[in-house]
Amino acid sequence: MQDTLRITEVFYSLQGETRTAGLPTVFVRLTGCPLRCQYCDSAYAFSGGTVRTLDDILEQVAGYRPRYVCVTGGEPLAQPNAIPLLKQLCDAGYEVSLETSGALDISAVDPRVSRVVDLKTPDSKESHRNRYENMDLLTANDQVKFVICSRDDYDWANSKLIQYGLDRRAGEVLFSPSHHDLNARDLADWVVADNLPVRLQLQLHKYLWNDEPGR
């Protein structure tokens, strides 16, 4: 029996987020998530999907001849075979990133992968799931992301930034407005006013293609 994963979609697009925003990237979206963030833009990946072998997924990815591959979901780390998938993508020579909720242990992820770890804010309604042990594992190859819904969320994110010294631990600290909840301009003004050591991140793909799946 070959290793398998339940997959919602594999597609080639421009990376809309993180430090590689704007670069052509293959996305592998894994099905299923144990969280229910109130703002989730990928709820279509909570169920359904197709069971596929790792070899089959790797073959489709190779067909795009990409430099960058992003493994997302759903929550990728909820499927144990996400770990060998990430390793095999690195072995194939791609620059690999992982989008993860921050609720699950990131320690087994191949160190070549840039782990993009969310800290879920109070207004996501899932902040009780944050696994703060992950903060000790972050390296300069990793990124921490706060998806911010309100001024209260912003103040909370700022306090976590200071408490864990995140700008010194991770290569990037990303503050992203929750699409539909917070005006990007307000978040931009707060970051400048407070002179924060963070990068404002907008979801480029939503400006280009709205909220279409597969883009």
Ligand SMILES: C[S@@+](CC[C@H](N)C(=O)[O-])C[C@H]1O[C@@H](n2cnc3c(N)ncnc32)[C@H](O)[C@@H]1O
């Ligand atoms: C859909 S999640 C999938 C990976 C993983 N479950 C996670 O939460 O990181 C990918 C990224 O999209 C972000 N996201 C989801 N809905 C969003 C929204 N409405 N506005 C801004 N970012 C959003 C998540 O916070 C996460 O950083």
Ligand SMILES: Nc1nc2[nH]cc(C(=O)O)c2c(=O)[nH]1
């Ligand atoms: N273009 C594009 N970039 C993305 N970066 C992270 C995404 C995600 O859903 O995790 C995503 C996505 O869905 N589309």
Ligand code: SF4
């Ligand atoms: S953890 Fe990620 S996929 Fe799961 S509900 Fe939250 S944003 Fe959506």
Ligand SMILES: [Mg+2]
């Ligand atoms: Mg998305």
